[in-house]
Amino acid sequence: MVIIMTDKHIETVLAQIGNRSDKSYGAINTPLYFSTAYKHPGLGQSTGYDYTRTANPTRDVLQQAIAALENGEQGFATSSGMAAIQLVIEGLLDSGDRVVTLQDLYGGSYRYFHHLEEKGFYNFTYCLNEAELYAEIEKGAQLVFIETPTNPMMVEFDIQAISEKAHAVGAIVVVDNTFYTPVIQRPLEDGADVVLHSATKYIGGHNDVLGGLVVSKGQAINTKLTFQLNTTGATLDPFACWLIIRGLKTLAVRLQQHEKNAKALVAALEAHDAVEKVYYAGRGGMVTFAVKDESIIKDALNKLHIFTFAESLGGVESLITYPETQTHADIPTELRAKYGLTNKILRISTGIENSEDLVADINQAFQV
Secondary structure: OOOOOOOOOHHHHHHOOOOOOOOOOOOOOOOOOOOOEOOOOOOOOOOOOOEOOOOOHHHHHHHHHHHHHOOOOEEEEEOOHHHHHHHHHHHHOOOOOEEEEEOOOOHHHHHHHHHHHHOOOOEEEEEOOHHHHHHHHHOOOOEEEEEOOOOOOOOOOOHHHHHHHHHHOOOEEEEEOOOOHHHHOOHHHHOOOEEEEEOOOOOOOOOOOOOEEEEEOOHHHHHHHHHHHHHHOOEOOHHHHHHHHHHHHOHHHHHHHHHHHHHHHHHHHHOOOOEEEEEOOOOOOEEEEEEOOHHHHHHHHHHOOOOEEOOOOOOOOOEEEOOOOOOOOOOOHHHHHHOOOOOOEEEEEOOOOOHHHHHHHHHHHOOO
8 A cells, every 4th residue: 555645744745655655675666567367376365456458456556546636535547638537427427418618628528528528418508607507507517527727718716605506416536637736626525426538638737648647536437437448448548657756746746837937927917918808717738819910829839949839748858748739729710710710829838848948939939
């Protein structure tokens, strides 16, 4: 059993993940267990590890760590962030169930939800704001799914209030916490039942590993998710688990620089002649902005020297994304327009570079 020091500050817990997990040799670094099968001590006996889809020692270190960091009961490591969403949706819902969610949502989540609805599996209702969300929850739902802040418009939602209203009608509350991570926000402490992450992003932190994480509380939910993941097999491989453990160890210090850079960029963008509006929730490393004239975007992206024009977020390198053709291309234009996601919008994921260099790069690229 890996001991996570939940009575310590989160920086200490992060740095100590996996330490003392090796009882055989005392390795400081979490060992990598690649074996797919494990020897049984005898007939009817088990070490707790039989087949690596069901359980793996390296994966267990990661799962126990994220559960402790989110103050939950059980953690699950999946093959991607979308696999984490699939685990939760298909593991907790029955055919015909109703999901209340947001319109301002990661494009991949919307694509998946829309596909499930087209197949006739579940019913999804999309809301533009908190008032709409409350009204739809009161009509009845089995699950409420939110991102906060939203992607990419950076709107924060009240997890505690949403959870209270959802629980009043018997609904499960699921929060995608990818943008904030447990360093900034812990949804389970605010009443949510399940929290999930694309671990590919801030938690992995180095743009070199694909993975997803889920944390739950409540025995019924824990049991359903355990069965679903073991049955479907979308578990995270041991090496990816090891990379994400490595990433978690520096998460707190990385986020400090991400946020410092984001605030510097917000100040610069708000003063920039080419910028119409800046969207920033006041925390974290994600910044969205709208330019006054969309015709400048193509040339500006080509002029950038430090920012990389690429999808994804949360890595040590600064990235800039054009949601219209990248992350949110699968959401119909008319739906995106309802919540302000137009062809003038760009999304920045600040890295950990020097903030002055990042500001200078944006200023020269978007010069008008």
